[in-house]
Amino acid sequence: MTPLRLAWANLVHKRARTFIAAAGVAFAVVLVFMELGMLGGVGRTATMLYDKLQFDLLITSGEYLDLSRAPEFPQLRVEQARVNGVKEVIPISFGVAGWRAPRQESLFGTTEPGGQLSINIVAAPPDRLHRAFVVGEGGAFTSEEEAIDAGRKLKQLDTFLLDRRSKPDFGDLDKLQAIPPDGRGGEAVRVNGQRASVVGGFDLGTGFSWNGMLLTSDETYAKYAMRPRDAVHFGLVQLEPGTDPVAVREKLRRTLPHDVKVYTRAEINSDERNYWLRLTSIGQFLLVAVILAIVVGSIFVYQMMAADIRNMLPEYATVKALGYRPPYLTGVVLWQAVLLAVFGYTPGVVAAIGLYYLASNFGGIPTAMTLETAGGVLSLTCFMCLASGLLAVRKVHAADPADLF
Amino acid sequence: MSSNAQEPTPPHPEGRGEKSFPSPFAREGTTNSRLPPPGQPVLRIRGVNHYFGTGDTRTQVLFDNTLEVMPGEMVIMSGPSGSGKTTILTLIGGLRTLQEGEIEVWDADLGDYRKLNGVPEPELVNVRRLIGFIFQRHNLFDSLTSMQNIRMAQRLKESANDPDEAARDILTYLLLGETDIQSKPQKSRFDYKPAKLSGGQRQRVAIARALINRPKLVLADEPTAALDANSGLAVVTLVQELARERDEADLRKLVRPPEEAGGNGRLAEWQVPLLKKIATEHGTTSLIVTHDSRIMNLADRIVHMERGRIESNVVVAERLFVREGLRQSPAFAAILPEEQEKIADSVLVGVHPNDTVRPDHLAAKPGCLEVYEPGQVIVRQGDVVNAESKFYLIRRGTVEVFREVNGVSQTLTEMGPGRYFGEVAFLMDQPRNATIRAITRVEVYTVNRATFDKFRSVSLPFIERVLANFRSGDGTPKS
Numbered sequence: 001m002t003p004l005r006l007a008w009a010n011l012v013h014k015r016a017r018t019f020i021a022a023a024g025v026a027f028a029v030v031l032v033f034m035e036l037g038m039l040g041g042v043g044r045t046a047t048m049l050y051d052k053l054q055f056d057l058l059i060t061s062g063e064y065l066d067l068s069r070a071p072e073f074p075q076l077r078v079e080q081a082r083v084n085g086v087k088e089v090i091p092i093s094f095g096v097a098g099w100r101a102p103r104q105e106s107l108f109g110t111t112e113p114g115g116q117l118s119i120n121i122v123a124a125p126p127d128r129l130h131r132a133f134v135v136g137e138g139g140a141f142t143s144e145e146e147a148i149d150a151g152r153k154l155k156q157l158d159t160f161l162l163d164r165r166s167k168p169d170f171g172d173l174d175k176l177q178a179i180p181p182d183g184r185g186g187e188a189v190r191v192n193g194q195r196a197s198v199v200g201g202f203d204l205g206t207g208f209s210w211n212g213m214l215l216t217s218d219e220t221y222a223k224y225a226m227r228p229r230d231a232v233h234f235g236l237v238q239l240e241p242g243t244d245p246v247a248v249r250e251k252l253r254r255t256l257p258h259d260v261k262v263y264t265r266a267e268i269n270s271d272e273r274n275y276w277l278r279l280t281s282i283g284q285f286l287l288v289a290v291i292l293a294i295v296v297g298s299i300f301v302y303q304m305m306a307a308d309i310r311n312m313l314p315e316y317a318t319v320k321a322l323g324y325r326p327p328y329l330t331g332v333v334l335w336q337a338v339l340l341a342v343f344g345y346t347p348g349v350v351a352a353i354g355l356y357y358l359a360s361n362f363g364g365i366p367t368a369m370t371l372e373t374a375g376g377v378l379s380l381t382c383f384m385c386l387a388s389g390l391l392a393v394r395k396v397h398a399a400d401p402a403d404l405f
Numbered sequence: 406m407s408s409n410a411q412e413p414t415p416p417h418p419e420g421r422g423e424k425s426f427p428s429p430f431a432r433e434g435t436t437n438s439r440l441p442p443p444g445q446p447v448l449r450i451r452g453v454n455h456y457f458g459t460g461d462t463r464t465q466v467l468f469d470n471t472l473e474v475m476p477g478e479m480v481i482m483s484g485p486s487g488s489g490k491t492t493i494l495t496l497i498g499g500l501r502t503l504q505e506g507e508i509e510v511w512d513a514d515l516g517d518y519r520k521l522n523g524v525p526e527p528e529l530v531n532v533r534r535l536i537g538f539i540f541q542r543h544n545l546f547d548s549l550t551s552m553q554n555i556r557m558a559q560r561l562k563e564s565a566n567d568p569d570e571a572a573r574d575i576l577t578y579l580l581l582g583e584t585d586i587q588s589k590p591q592k593s594r595f596d597y598k599p600a601k602l603s604g605g606q607r608q609r610v611a612i613a614r615a616l617i618n619r620p621k622l623v624l625a626d627e628p629t630a631a632l633d634a635n636s637g638l639a640v641v642t643l644v645q646e647l648a649r650e651r652d653e654a655d656l657r658k659l660v661r662p663p664e665e666a667g668g669n670g671r672l673a674e675w676q677v678p679l680l681k682k683i684a685t686e687h688g689t690t691s692l693i694v695t696h697d698s699r700i701m702n703l704a705d706r707i708v709h710m711e712r713g714r715i716e717s718n719v720v721v722a723e724r725l726f727v728r729e730g731l732r733q734s735p736a737f738a739a740i741l742p743e744e745q746e747k748i749a750d751s752v753l754v755g756v757h758p759n760d761t762v763r764p765d766h767l768a769a770k771p772g773c774l775e776v777y778e779p780g781q782v783i784v785r786q787g788d789v790v791n792a793e794s795k796f797y798l799i800r801r802g803t804v805e806v807f808r809e810v811n812g813v814s815q816t817l818t819e820m821g822p823g824r825y826f827g828e829v830a831f832l833m834d835q836p837r838n839a840t841i842r843a844i845t846r847v848e849v850y851t852v853n854r855a856t857f858d859k860f861r862s863v864s865l866p867f868i869e870r871v872l873a874n875f876r877s878g879d880g881t882p883k884s
Binding site: 001006009010012013014314315317318319320321322323324325326400401402404 | 495498500501527530531533534538540542544545546547548549553556557558560561598614
């Protein structure tokens with residue numbers, strides 16, 4: 001009877017108890033998955049826009065802190081950035097505007113149009129849209145043609161594309177497209193109180209940073225945001241094939257005045273994540289929540305295992321009396337912990353996948369079950385159960401075989 | 406010299422001198438290569454003290470206990486609750502750490518004794534593996550079947566035999582297999598978990614687990630308390646067979662009809678060959694705490710404890726041997742039976758009469774036993790009886806009795822174990838009338854004059870009649 005077989009027999013024998021313990025582990029697993037999912041959502045929020053933009057280097061204002069606090073810089077820097085190795089630099093503007101809430105129909109009734117919703121706007125030269133945004137699978141546009149076509153539409157002033165993944169509060173894309181610029185039946189598209197038209201959609205996604213996103217031309221943006229035309233928020237630097245981004249970055253840093261910063265993609269992603277995960281309250285909260293979930297899970301598993309061991313002390317004492325060495329008993333308890341981890345993890349991960357689906361599709365939180373997350377939580381669950389087992393195993397070693405007589 | 410020949414006494418009509426007591430040692434015709442050297446115990450306890458608690462609450466529960474148990478002995482531990490029986494069992498079994506004194510357990514695989522003093526808890530595991538524990542509470546694994554519970558013990562010991570077959574055999578023998586006591590088919594309990602077994606069945610599984618590895622030492626606490634008569638007999642017979650091989654014919658006497666068996670239980674015909682198949686090795690020693698008279702009557706040694714001390718350590722065969730020897734002597738026959746028993750018990754050395762005593766046995770009970778080498782004179786004709794004079798009961802060896810008459814030495818007889826000499830000189834207060842000399846190495850129990858006189862006074866009238874017989878006849882006591 002190996003420790004694994006004995007551990008298995010113990011768990012299978014006490015099915016109700018094992019079910020409760022596994023449910024406890026599953027609860028802890030779901031907790032950890034959800035907190036990690038949220039945390040992942042924060043991380044994805046941080047780089048969501050950048051992931052959809054094409055660049056090798058990114059020029060920002062010298063006072064850039066994060067996406068939500070990205071000051072403008074003179075568009076002249078974009079022109080100055082054309083050094084050797086640079087193929088193209090595309091100016092991008094990014095800001096916030098007011099969006100007139102459309103009519104909402106739900107189970108609880110209909111909400112009449114009106115009222116302001118906050119919406120983000122990203123702006124790019126319409127003829128370079130297909131080079132500014134990632135196209136293809138997982139990109140902002142499904143194909144280059146779609147991007148070129150969208151750019152063509154945006155050349156007309158006062159036109160916008162709405163992110164298809166914007167929250168439903170911003171309205172249905174098809175219905176919005178059907179609304180003429182002057183409005184119809186009380187319905188009208190208004191951006192910062194000005195008439196506008198939705199001429200199509202693109203794919204970006206929502207997160208903790210914004211609930212909806214508009215894409216427009218730099219000209220329309222300047223008009224609606226009332227920003228000067230010669231100021232932009234980002235410069236997307238695209239390099240000639242085979243060029244070392246770091247070398248060009250250094251060259252740009254030397255060339256450009258200090259009112260701008262130059263990042264590689266890895267640097268900007270890292271800085272954004274760092275900001276969101278370490279410096280924002282939501283990131284810190286979710287980190288603490290993950291730790292709490294692990295602690296709560298560990299305490300629960302420990303309690304279950306300790307109670308189980310307490311009930312089985314005479315049996316463990318008998319094993320000692322038979323002449324088994326302490327490592328055998330440790331093995332039994334730790335295998336029991338690992339099996340409990342697996343029993344709890346399996347329903348936990350299934351529940352988490354379902355909850356992720358609900359969160360990303362109905363909650364607008366960009367959660368996603370990745371292999372890394374799934375594997376990480378499995379390892380964490382095993383660690384949590386093993387740590388609880390190691391704490392509980394002290395009770396096993398305290399089992400006194402002399403008490404058997 | 407007295408005309409009444411006081412020595413020797415005649416052979417007992419029943420051939421008392423030829424009587425031999427069954428030895429617990431399985432020395433011949435059995436597989437016993439794993440036993441300690443001849444004459445050496447399987448368990449040795451010296452000066453064991455034990456304490457519970459610490460500081461002000463430290464309480465001594467065992468006091469200077471010394472005991473030796475020989476291979477194959479069935480030892481019954483008796484005594485009231487709290488007398489220390491269980492504590493001493495747990496110390497022997499390595500279930501507690503020995504605090505003071507010495508305990509040595511024979512390790513057959515090591516070919517030497519394992520000492521328990523100064524052994525840290527993790528290393529006590531090696532001692533535990535030598536021992537089969539039978540607990541009053543079965544302590545089976547609830548999650549495992551009967552077979553699996555036994556496999557837990559088997560896993561600790563490599564065996565060339567098929568472990569499943571061995572486990573099935575012992576469970577079947579203990580009436581948990583596919584055949585019942587009436588040789589009728591029944592559903593086996595091999596794959597039953599403890600929750601589906603009765604108390605007695607669980608206890609039998611626990612016993613099977615304890616004995617499956619053929620341990621050389623079994624420690625048991627009320628092993629038959631939960632068992633019916635037939636199961637109890639099966640268990641006791643198995644323990645006995647593991648101790649020493651018995652004739653199949655002898656075992657078949659236990660195969661008897663229910664009405665004849667009564668409360669003593671019986672074996673089924675098919676159990677006898679199965680028992681022989683299971684018990685291929687012998688020499689197992691068992692220390693049993695029990696109040697079950699079925700087992701107590703079979704004990705080779707009874708150790709009685711009181712208030713943490715071994716108050717008596719009696720080898721049953723030795724006690725019977727000495728009592729029988731004293732009873733045959735007219736001098737002691739005159740004494741009340743309980744007084745006889747007191748005298749007998751006072752000279753016991755705790756060694757089976759078939760076994761040679763060692764110098765340490767003599768040192769432990771001075772004045773109870775003497776050893777003479779071949780040719781050595783034990784009693785010399787003409788010696789005057791005084792306070793130092795003794796009565797002798799031959800334990801082992803052979804002596805010759807001769808008398809000098811007119812300068813001519815006449816050999817009167819030879820005497821062996823169970824025979825006695827020296828009492829007539831005491832009774833008649835006359836010098837020794839014959840010389841007793843050892844032919845072989847001789848061991849004799851001795852009763853000194855003071856003890857003899859003390860009990861003589863109790864039974865004086867009867868002794869006077871005995872003396873009258875001596876004086877009127879040829880010195881041979883008349884029965």
